[in-house]
Amino acid sequence: MFQILDVIFPVFDIDSNKAFEQMALKIYAYQRQYNPVYKQYCDLLNVKEVDSLEKIPFLPIQFFKSHQVISNTDPTQITFTSSGTTGSTVSKHLVTDLKVYDHSLDDSFKATYGAIEDYVVLALLPHYLDRTGSSLVYMAQRWINKSGRTESGFYLNNLEELASILKNLQKTNQKVILIGVTFALLQLAEQYAMPLDNVIIIETGGMKGMRKEIVKPELHQILKTAFPQASIQSEYGMTELLSQAYASDGINFTTPQWMKVITRDTNDPLSLIDNGKTGGLNIIDLANYNSCSFIATQDLGKSFKDGSFQVLGRFDHSDIRGCNLMAVN
Numbered sequence: 001m002f003q004i005l006d007v008i009f010p011v012f013d014i015d016s017n018k019a020f021e022q023m024a025l026k027i028y029a030y031q032r033q034y035n036p037v038y039k040q041y042c043d044l045l046n047v048k049e050v051d052s053l054e055k056i057p058f059l060p061i062q063f064f065k066s067h068q069v070i071s072n073t074d075p076t077q078i079t080f081t082s083s084g085t086t087g088s089t090v091s092k093h094l095v096t097d098l099k100v101y102d103h104s105l106d107d108s109f110k111a112t113y114g115a116i117e118d119y120v121v122l123a124l125l126p127h128y129l130d131r132t133g134s135s136l137v138y139m140a141q142r143w144i145n146k147s148g149r150t151e152s153g154f155y156l157n158n159l160e161e162l163a164s165i166l167k168n169l170q171k172t173n174q175k176v177i178l179i180g181v182t183f184a185l186l187q188l189a190e191q192y193a194m195p196l197d198n199v200i201i202i203e204t205g206g207m208k209g210m211r212k213e214i215v216k217p218e219l220h221q222i223l224k225t226a227f228p229q230a231s232i233q234s235e236y237g238m239t240e241l242l243s244q245a246y247a248s249d250g251i252n253f254t255t256p257q258w259m260k261v262i263t264r265d266t267n268d269p270l271s272l273i274d275n276g277k278t279g280g281l282n283i284i285d286l287a288n289y290n291s292c293s294f295i296a297t298q299d300l301g302k303s304f305k306d307g308s309f310q311v312l313g314r315f316d317h318s319d320i321r322g323c324n325l326m327a328v329n
Helices: 017-034 036-045 098-113 135-147 159-170 182-191 216-226
Strands: 078-081 092-095 120-124 153-155 176-180 199-203 231-236 245-247 259-264 279-285 294-303 309-314
Touching: 017 036, 078 135, 092 098, 098 135, 120 135, 120 159, 120 182, 135 153, 135 176, 153 159, 159 176, 159 182, 176 182, 182 199, 182 216, 199 216, 216 231, 259 294
Parallel strands: 120 153, 120 176, 176 199, 199 231
Antiparallel strands: 078 092, 231 245, 259 279, 279 294, 294 309
């Protein structure tokens, strides 16, 4: 007999560090009991009850590729999948309550940029639109729909049409958000440089083998040169998360109140390190209470006392030490 769980954690009402920790400990206890993958991982680490954030185990993100990481028996409403090369194993995030993702998207946008209705939203996401299950496409589609503007929409390879729309919007001083993957934004910069006043360009990363990888400062310098009046910003998100972080300066990311990033020792993945030191990024995403809220990513970076963080790169090897605690099925 299956136990049907209908649990809702008020993560979007968090208003202090103390409230965050209390909610995180509640969600840890819940997932420790009802998430089979996370329970097995904690058992192998011999971690049971915890009384602080520092003692909570972080599940290596690779398990989203090999296991169903889920904390209830509700039907899956949508499965978000990561992009990958042909034949590669992709991550799968089984979402049993899509309203949680919607709430996260809406609250994060409002806190970061204000009312979505004030913007025209243009999404430059080629290749992401060519497949199903992209959480980034879902996010952009929600922004487009909620903006309510006829000019809002997706663009694949029609850069000329996109450039024309941007030029027309410049004449009306309309606020615009242009969200795009790195390689597509670089193509736009090379072919249609223009001032772009009142435009926020949000790069989400992603070369996907389309061209040579470049470091973020170089990318942002190219975009600033091509679009000197635009605000060049960054978004940090992934298939395995239901929350995003944004960097208004393109470098220093800030999180919503239900998300926190800390760093771990690259040589001892079960140990945390001090603020300002480079390590592996661990993410607490309390919006993930129906899957797993405590994830050890493959990203390298720094976290800071004020809650911000930087992303400096990725681990050279895809498998982070410590992941072999559980057999991959």
